[in-house]
Amino acid sequence: MALYHLSPSPHTVRLPLYLERVSAGFPSPAADYIDNAIDLVKHLIPHPSSTYVLRVSGDSMRDAAIVNGSLLLVDASLRARHGDIVVARLRGDFTVKRLRLVPTPQLCPENPAYAPIPLSDEEDVHIVGVVTTVIHTPSRNG
Known part of the structure:
Protein backbone atom coordinates (compact mmCIF):
# COMPACT_ATOMS: atom_id res chain seq x y z
CA MET A 1 0.00 0.00 0.00
CA ILE A 45 -9.30 16.72 9.71
CA PRO A 46 -7.34 18.95 12.11
CA HIS A 47 -4.00 17.89 10.53
CA PRO A 48 -4.64 17.74 6.74
CA SER A 49 -1.00 17.28 5.79
CA SER A 50 -0.70 14.13 7.90
CA THR A 51 -4.17 12.64 7.37
CA TYR A 52 -5.10 10.01 4.81
CA VAL A 53 -8.08 7.79 4.03
CA LEU A 54 -8.11 3.98 3.94
CA ARG A 55 -10.92 1.61 2.98
CA VAL A 56 -11.38 -1.39 5.30
CA SER A 57 -11.42 -4.95 4.10
CA GLY A 58 -12.60 -7.65 6.50
CA ASP A 59 -14.55 -7.92 9.74
CA SER A 60 -11.98 -8.12 12.55
CA MET A 61 -13.05 -4.69 13.88
CA ARG A 62 -16.84 -5.06 13.47
CA ASP A 63 -17.60 -4.61 17.20
CA ALA A 64 -15.94 -1.17 17.01
CA ALA A 65 -18.36 -0.27 14.18
CA ILE A 66 -15.59 -0.67 11.60
CA VAL A 67 -16.93 -2.99 8.93
CA ASN A 68 -15.96 -4.15 5.47
CA GLY A 69 -16.03 -1.09 3.19
CA SER A 70 -15.79 1.51 5.98
CA LEU A 71 -13.55 4.48 5.30
CA LEU A 72 -11.03 5.45 7.97
CA LEU A 73 -9.51 8.88 8.48
CA VAL A 74 -6.02 8.16 9.82
CA ASP A 75 -3.76 10.82 11.34
CA ALA A 76 -0.06 9.96 11.11
CA SER A 77 0.94 12.91 13.32
CA LEU A 78 -0.72 11.52 16.45
CA ARG A 79 1.24 9.43 18.94
CA ALA A 80 -0.63 6.18 19.52
CA ARG A 81 -1.81 5.58 23.10
CA HIS A 82 -3.28 2.63 24.94
CA GLY A 83 -6.81 2.02 23.67
CA ASP A 84 -6.43 3.88 20.37
CA ILE A 85 -7.50 2.22 17.14
CA VAL A 86 -4.42 2.26 14.94
CA VAL A 87 -3.22 1.28 11.51
CA ALA A 88 -0.07 -0.79 11.83
CA ARG A 89 2.37 -2.35 9.40
CA LEU A 90 3.03 -5.87 10.61
CA ARG A 91 5.36 -8.22 8.75
CA GLY A 92 4.97 -6.09 5.62
CA ASP A 93 1.16 -6.01 5.69
CA PHE A 94 -1.20 -3.34 7.02
CA THR A 95 -3.90 -3.96 9.60
CA VAL A 96 -6.31 -1.92 11.72
CA LYS A 97 -6.60 -2.98 15.37
CA ARG A 98 -6.99 -1.55 18.88
CA LEU A 99 -3.64 -0.93 20.57
CA ARG A 100 -3.38 -2.42 24.06
CA LEU A 101 -0.21 -1.70 26.02
CA VAL A 102 -1.13 -3.31 29.35
CA PRO A 103 -0.72 -5.88 30.68
CA THR A 104 1.31 -6.73 27.55
CA PRO A 105 1.57 -4.89 24.22
CA GLN A 106 -0.75 -6.29 21.59
CA LEU A 107 -2.93 -5.39 18.64
CA CYS A 108 -6.47 -6.46 19.46
CA PRO A 109 -9.31 -7.18 17.08
CA GLU A 110 -12.87 -6.17 17.98
CA ASN A 111 -14.37 -9.48 16.93
CA PRO A 112 -14.10 -12.59 19.13
CA ALA A 113 -13.47 -14.76 16.04
CA TYR A 114 -9.94 -13.28 15.85
CA ALA A 115 -7.05 -13.55 18.30
CA PRO A 116 -4.98 -10.63 19.60
CA ILE A 117 -1.57 -10.16 18.01
CA PRO A 118 1.15 -10.02 20.68
CA LEU A 119 3.84 -7.41 20.08
CA SER A 120 7.47 -7.92 21.01
CA ASP A 121 10.76 -6.18 20.36
CA GLU A 122 11.57 -8.87 17.79
CA GLU A 123 8.33 -8.22 15.88
CA ASP A 124 8.55 -6.00 12.79
CA VAL A 125 5.66 -3.67 13.65
CA HIS A 126 5.25 0.02 12.94
CA ILE A 127 2.25 2.15 13.91
CA VAL A 128 1.56 4.30 10.84
CA GLY A 129 -1.34 6.31 12.24
CA VAL A 130 -4.24 6.67 14.63
CA VAL A 131 -7.80 6.26 13.36
CA THR A 132 -9.65 9.50 14.11
CA THR A 133 -12.91 8.97 12.23
CA VAL A 134 -14.85 6.06 10.79
CA ILE A 135 -17.12 6.76 7.84
CA HIS A 136 -19.72 4.13 7.19
CA THR A 137 -22.70 4.55 4.93
CA PRO A 138 -25.70 2.56 6.14
CA SER A 139 -27.27 0.26 3.60
CA ARG A 140 -30.43 1.51 1.94
CA ASN A 141 -31.41 -2.02 0.96
CA GLY A 142 -33.71 -3.59 3.39
Missing part, protein backbone atom coordinates in the same frame (compact mmCIF):
# COMPACT_ATOMS: atom_id res chain seq x y z
CA ALA A 2 1.40 3.36 -0.97
CA LEU A 3 0.45 6.42 1.07
CA TYR A 4 -0.12 9.64 -0.79
CA HIS A 5 -0.60 12.96 0.96
CA LEU A 6 -2.89 15.44 -0.72
CA SER A 7 -2.71 19.19 -0.53
CA PRO A 8 -5.51 20.76 1.49
CA SER A 9 -8.30 22.13 -0.66
CA PRO A 10 -8.99 25.85 -0.41
CA HIS A 11 -12.70 25.05 -0.55
CA THR A 12 -14.84 24.54 2.50
CA VAL A 13 -18.24 22.97 2.81
CA ARG A 14 -20.41 24.34 5.58
CA LEU A 15 -23.49 22.35 6.51
CA PRO A 16 -26.23 23.30 8.99
CA LEU A 17 -25.62 22.07 12.53
CA TYR A 18 -28.89 21.68 14.43
CA LEU A 19 -29.05 22.55 18.11
CA GLU A 20 -31.23 19.54 18.97
CA ARG A 21 -29.83 16.03 19.08
CA VAL A 22 -31.62 13.16 17.40
CA SER A 23 -32.80 10.35 19.66
CA ALA A 24 -31.48 6.86 19.03
CA GLY A 25 -33.90 5.53 21.66
CA PHE A 26 -37.48 6.74 21.97
CA PRO A 27 -38.52 9.42 19.47
CA SER A 28 -38.57 13.01 20.67
CA PRO A 29 -40.23 16.05 19.13
CA ALA A 30 -38.10 17.47 16.34
CA ALA A 31 -36.92 21.06 16.60
CA ASP A 32 -36.09 23.28 13.66
CA TYR A 33 -33.44 25.32 15.42
CA ILE A 34 -30.17 25.69 13.55
CA ASP A 35 -27.37 26.43 15.99
CA ASN A 36 -24.63 27.17 13.52
CA ALA A 37 -22.89 25.72 10.49
CA ILE A 38 -20.11 23.20 10.65
CA ASP A 39 -17.18 22.80 8.26
CA LEU A 40 -16.78 19.03 8.17
CA VAL A 41 -13.29 19.14 6.70
CA LYS A 42 -12.02 21.44 9.45
CA HIS A 43 -13.89 19.48 12.13
CA LEU A 44 -12.80 15.99 11.01
Whole structure:
Protein backbone atom coordinates (compact mmCIF):
# COMPACT_ATOMS: atom_id res chain seq x y z
CA MET A 1 0.00 0.00 0.00
CA ALA A 2 1.40 3.36 -0.97
CA LEU A 3 0.45 6.42 1.07
CA TYR A 4 -0.12 9.64 -0.79
CA HIS A 5 -0.60 12.96 0.96
CA LEU A 6 -2.89 15.44 -0.72
CA SER A 7 -2.71 19.19 -0.53
CA PRO A 8 -5.51 20.76 1.49
CA SER A 9 -8.30 22.13 -0.66
CA PRO A 10 -8.99 25.85 -0.41
CA HIS A 11 -12.70 25.05 -0.55
CA THR A 12 -14.84 24.54 2.50
CA VAL A 13 -18.24 22.97 2.81
CA ARG A 14 -20.41 24.34 5.58
CA LEU A 15 -23.49 22.35 6.51
CA PRO A 16 -26.23 23.30 8.99
CA LEU A 17 -25.62 22.07 12.53
CA TYR A 18 -28.89 21.68 14.43
CA LEU A 19 -29.05 22.55 18.11
CA GLU A 20 -31.23 19.54 18.97
CA ARG A 21 -29.83 16.03 19.08
CA VAL A 22 -31.62 13.16 17.40
CA SER A 23 -32.80 10.35 19.66
CA ALA A 24 -31.48 6.86 19.03
CA GLY A 25 -33.90 5.53 21.66
CA PHE A 26 -37.48 6.74 21.97
CA PRO A 27 -38.52 9.42 19.47
CA SER A 28 -38.57 13.01 20.67
CA PRO A 29 -40.23 16.05 19.13
CA ALA A 30 -38.10 17.47 16.34
CA ALA A 31 -36.92 21.06 16.60
CA ASP A 32 -36.09 23.28 13.66
CA TYR A 33 -33.44 25.32 15.42
CA ILE A 34 -30.17 25.69 13.55
CA ASP A 35 -27.37 26.43 15.99
CA ASN A 36 -24.63 27.17 13.52
CA ALA A 37 -22.89 25.72 10.49
CA ILE A 38 -20.11 23.20 10.65
CA ASP A 39 -17.18 22.80 8.26
CA LEU A 40 -16.78 19.03 8.17
CA VAL A 41 -13.29 19.14 6.70
CA LYS A 42 -12.02 21.44 9.45
CA HIS A 43 -13.89 19.48 12.13
CA LEU A 44 -12.80 15.99 11.01
CA ILE A 45 -9.30 16.72 9.71
CA PRO A 46 -7.34 18.95 12.11
CA HIS A 47 -4.00 17.89 10.53
CA PRO A 48 -4.64 17.74 6.74
CA SER A 49 -1.00 17.28 5.79
CA SER A 50 -0.70 14.13 7.90
CA THR A 51 -4.17 12.64 7.37
CA TYR A 52 -5.10 10.01 4.81
CA VAL A 53 -8.08 7.79 4.03
CA LEU A 54 -8.11 3.98 3.94
CA ARG A 55 -10.92 1.61 2.98
CA VAL A 56 -11.38 -1.39 5.30
CA SER A 57 -11.42 -4.95 4.10
CA GLY A 58 -12.60 -7.65 6.50
CA ASP A 59 -14.55 -7.92 9.74
CA SER A 60 -11.98 -8.12 12.55
CA MET A 61 -13.05 -4.69 13.88
CA ARG A 62 -16.84 -5.06 13.47
CA ASP A 63 -17.60 -4.61 17.20
CA ALA A 64 -15.94 -1.17 17.01
CA ALA A 65 -18.36 -0.27 14.18
CA ILE A 66 -15.59 -0.67 11.60
CA VAL A 67 -16.93 -2.99 8.93
CA ASN A 68 -15.96 -4.15 5.47
CA GLY A 69 -16.03 -1.09 3.19
CA SER A 70 -15.79 1.51 5.98
CA LEU A 71 -13.55 4.48 5.30
CA LEU A 72 -11.03 5.45 7.97
CA LEU A 73 -9.51 8.88 8.48
CA VAL A 74 -6.02 8.16 9.82
CA ASP A 75 -3.76 10.82 11.34
CA ALA A 76 -0.06 9.96 11.11
CA SER A 77 0.94 12.91 13.32
CA LEU A 78 -0.72 11.52 16.45
CA ARG A 79 1.24 9.43 18.94
CA ALA A 80 -0.63 6.18 19.52
CA ARG A 81 -1.81 5.58 23.10
CA HIS A 82 -3.28 2.63 24.94
CA GLY A 83 -6.81 2.02 23.67
CA ASP A 84 -6.43 3.88 20.37
CA ILE A 85 -7.50 2.22 17.14
CA VAL A 86 -4.42 2.26 14.94
CA VAL A 87 -3.22 1.28 11.51
CA ALA A 88 -0.07 -0.79 11.83
CA ARG A 89 2.37 -2.35 9.40
CA LEU A 90 3.03 -5.87 10.61
CA ARG A 91 5.36 -8.22 8.75
CA GLY A 92 4.97 -6.09 5.62
CA ASP A 93 1.16 -6.01 5.69
CA PHE A 94 -1.20 -3.34 7.02
CA THR A 95 -3.90 -3.96 9.60
CA VAL A 96 -6.31 -1.92 11.72
CA LYS A 97 -6.60 -2.98 15.37
CA ARG A 98 -6.99 -1.55 18.88
CA LEU A 99 -3.64 -0.93 20.57
CA ARG A 100 -3.38 -2.42 24.06
CA LEU A 101 -0.21 -1.70 26.02
CA VAL A 102 -1.13 -3.31 29.35
CA PRO A 103 -0.72 -5.88 30.68
CA THR A 104 1.31 -6.73 27.55
CA PRO A 105 1.57 -4.89 24.22
CA GLN A 106 -0.75 -6.29 21.59
CA LEU A 107 -2.93 -5.39 18.64
CA CYS A 108 -6.47 -6.46 19.46
CA PRO A 109 -9.31 -7.18 17.08
CA GLU A 110 -12.87 -6.17 17.98
CA ASN A 111 -14.37 -9.48 16.93
CA PRO A 112 -14.10 -12.59 19.13
CA ALA A 113 -13.47 -14.76 16.04
CA TYR A 114 -9.94 -13.28 15.85
CA ALA A 115 -7.05 -13.55 18.30
CA PRO A 116 -4.98 -10.63 19.60
CA ILE A 117 -1.57 -10.16 18.01
CA PRO A 118 1.15 -10.02 20.68
CA LEU A 119 3.84 -7.41 20.08
CA SER A 120 7.47 -7.92 21.01
CA ASP A 121 10.76 -6.18 20.36
CA GLU A 122 11.57 -8.87 17.79
CA GLU A 123 8.33 -8.22 15.88
CA ASP A 124 8.55 -6.00 12.79
CA VAL A 125 5.66 -3.67 13.65
CA HIS A 126 5.25 0.02 12.94
CA ILE A 127 2.25 2.15 13.91
CA VAL A 128 1.56 4.30 10.84
CA GLY A 129 -1.34 6.31 12.24
CA VAL A 130 -4.24 6.67 14.63
CA VAL A 131 -7.80 6.26 13.36
CA THR A 132 -9.65 9.50 14.11
CA THR A 133 -12.91 8.97 12.23
CA VAL A 134 -14.85 6.06 10.79
CA ILE A 135 -17.12 6.76 7.84
CA HIS A 136 -19.72 4.13 7.19
CA THR A 137 -22.70 4.55 4.93
CA PRO A 138 -25.70 2.56 6.14
CA SER A 139 -27.27 0.26 3.60
CA ARG A 140 -30.43 1.51 1.94
CA ASN A 141 -31.41 -2.02 0.96
CA GLY A 142 -33.71 -3.59 3.39
